[in-house]
Amino acid sequence: MSLTTSEYDSLLREYEQRQLDGEMDLRRRREEVTRDVPAIAEIEEQIVHGSVQAARLALAGNSSALDALSRTNDWLIQQKHQLLTGAGYPADYLDRRYVCPICKDTGTETVSQPDGSIVRRPCSCFRRAIIDRYYMDDGLRERLARENFTTFDLRFYSSKKIDEATGQTYREIAETALGDAKDYAARFGSEYRNLLISGYSGVGKTFLANCITGELLSRGFTVLYLSAFRLFEIFEHYRFGDRDASKQASLDFDNILDCDLLIVDDLGTEMSNSYTTSQLFVCLEERDREKKPTLITTNLTMDDLSKRYSERIASRLFQFRYIKLFADDIRIQSMI
Ligand SMILES: [Zn+2]
Structure with missing residues (x-):
């Protein structure tokens, strides 16, 4: 059996579904933890806010403010892990989980070339899925x-x-x-x-x-x-x-x-x-x-x-x- 274009598309759709499932799974865990430890939601919000600010500072080239901010963010992440383990969860309980961590379930991996350029190519998990299936x-x-x-x-x-x-x-x-x-x-x-x-x-x-x-x-x-x-x-x-x-x-x-x-x-x-x-x-x-x-x-x-x-x-x-x-x-x- 060979791989047709529509079969290829159906495999792509499966990867999209995998990403949606991953997001749903994370949302479910987040809701569960928030019910248990409400303070975590607040910390997570601060971490997201900090990351957005960090991106702005990086663009503006303000490295000293960026350093201070990343120290704060590290501290917040540490707090989050402590709260999680304190409540009996694994420290990485609120991390996004992937079937394939290399491509983060997109089916495509990004590789830096020796000349500094970046190429996107099908991840090995995707190539394996094709061979396995067809x-x-x-x-x-x-x-x-x-x-x-x-x-x-x-x-x-x-x-x-x-x-x-x-x-x-x-x-x-x-x-x-x-x-x-x-x-x-x-x-x-x-x-x-x-x-x-x-x-x-x-x-x-x-x-x-x-x-x-x-x-x-x-x-x-x-x-x-x-x-x-x-x-x-x-x-x-x-x-x-x-x-x-x-x-x-x-x-x-x-x-x-x-x-x-x-x-x-x-x-x-x-x-x-x-x-x-x-x-x-x-x-x-x-x-x-x-x-x-x-x-x-x-x-x-x-x-x-x-x-x-x-x-x-x-x-x-x-x-x-x-x-x-x-x-x-x-x-x-x-x-x-
Ligand atoms: Zn992969």
């Missing part, structure tokens, strides 16, 4: 709950079978892969790194990608999880779809470029052509320019990848951190 189907949600770092079971990997190229057992290789995936998730956000998880079908590649996804989602990152089939379908719609389909694909494309981690599952299983392949390159290139990581799982070997995709894509993929898994078919084993 890309995470129930199946994916359930899989993420089931497949995580605590349920990744090394016993499914043979401690007898040996990969001839490295001389390591399948289990040793899986242990390293699990460690690398944990390390990748732990460093995410502070270190820019792309990841390629490769291995035959049923060895646990998607499981490992799900472990990383769950971990990052719980830390507030936006993760967009797309099968390669779906990703290439978006590329096609972007180019050939009717007006509505291409408008949707364009919104999808924005999310593909914008999310903190893009996961492309099962690269190599899609129907590709020279156009979609070139779009994949655009996508990798653009994300790389913005230092936004991409995680790809694939059945293909490095050799297959360079045969199937253009040289420039292959050379990009060769720079990814590489995790390989070997196993007898895990899904078959776990069913037994």
Whole structure:
């Protein structure tokens, strides 16, 4: 499912509602406290009055009067906190509460740039809401709950079978892969790194990608999880779809470029052509320019990848951190 303009608007309306709810909630608490401790209303009024005066003095450039006033205001706030705690309320009981303190439930955050300019951009909570609502189907949600770092079971990997190229057992290789995936998730956000998880079908590649996804989602990152089939379908719609389909694909494309981690599952299983392949390159290139990581799982070997995709894509993929898994078919084993 994709995000249409009206769905986007409905999300915006939800944020407006969230702000109204927040104001109502504060009003309710204020009424409750005022009944209990009437003096607080007076102090609050003085604080508001003081803030207005402070703004005027700041405009007039009267810094000494401003200092005196801010000292008075600090004292008033302290008084308010004392009155609250004295009456058995938490000191911050009359503070406005937000679902997201970063954007104060507006969905937009304001960021100062190094050159001093200010830009407004969608808050990460808003981007997460979009991805959660329009890309995470129930199946994916359930899989993420089931497949995580605590349920990744090394016993499914043979401690007898040996990969001839490295001389390591399948289990040793899986242990390293699990460690690398944990390390990748732990460093995410502070270190820019792309990841390629490769291995035959049923060895646990998607499981490992799900472990990383769950971990990052719980830390507030936006993760967009797309099968390669779906990703290439978006590329096609972007180019050939009717007006509505291409408008949707364009919104999808924005999310593909914008999310903190893009996961492309099962690269190599899609129907590709020279156009979609070139779009994949655009996508990798653009994300790389913005230092936004991409995680790809694939059945293909490095050799297959360079045969199937253009040289420039292959050379990009060769720079990814590489995790390989070997196993007898895990899904078959776990069913037994
Ligand atoms: Zn927010």
